[in-house]
Amino acid sequence: MKPAVEAPTRKRLSKEDRHRQLLDVAWAIVRSAGTDALTLGYVAECAGVTKPVVYDHFGTRTGLLGVLYGEYDSLQHARMDEALRTSGKSLPAVAKVIAAAYVNCVMEMGREMPGVSAALAGSPELDALKKKHEAAFLAKCQAALQPFAKQPLGPAAMRAMLGTAEAVSFAAAAGEIEPADAENEIQDTILRIARRT
Structure with a gap:
């Protein structure tokens, strides 16, 4: 089950707006499925972006958890x-x-x-x-x-x-x-x- 916060598919956002969107999606994943479900690939899928976009923002799952x-x-x-x-x-x-x-x-x-x-x-x-x-x-x-x-x-x-x-x-x-x-x-x-x- 995907979290409630999803972005329109492939919408071009500024780096800051994309970062905020990815964080919102990550929080929604944790809220709906727990931290075990939080992977960079799943964030990318839910946000409608490619995995490299998410990796570019956070590097690793550890990096994402640290930002949260x-x-x-x-x-x-x-x-x-x-x-x-x-x-x-x-x-x-x-x-x-x-x-x-x-x-x-x-x-x-x-x-x-x-x-x-x-x-x-x-x-x-x-x-x-x-x-x-x-x-x-x-x-x-x-x-x-x-x-x-x-x-x-x-x-x-x-x-x-x-x-x-x-x-x-x-x-x-x-x-x-x-x-x-x-x-x-x-x-x-x-x-x-x-x-x-």
Whole structure:
């Protein structure tokens, strides 16, 4: 079963428009059939282009998965940056921004995000890419939270926050819990970590 997003056959697009179209098709494949179905050949078939076009944009399946995760990560950072700029300057306000940004981004990307995230752990190259993105996110969270924390927020504390955020957000995306409950749990975790003495 082909995903819902398909392009008109052989339509000439600019390189940027073609790239966007291929990413939209890739997200649709992951959404409808899971990451196991995501191959460059299948993306080409669904997009109505030849395989070399897709290979030119992503090189490998690993490259495509990396771009998909990077797109998710960029959206998450942009949302959090904007929310931090406009939020109150208190620990509860910052904790709420981080929790909401994480949950909202996962919910917007849908049920496909956990699959993409899991696929990243499937190869050393992708795992390193995921860790690089996570490190940037954790550094941003640490910088936002540290002024309100009762002690230095070390790597273990930040990893605990991220583990909670990922687990409950993915559960919300799977429909196991309500997004508001996921957001509250992440916020509570952040507050407990930052208030420890």
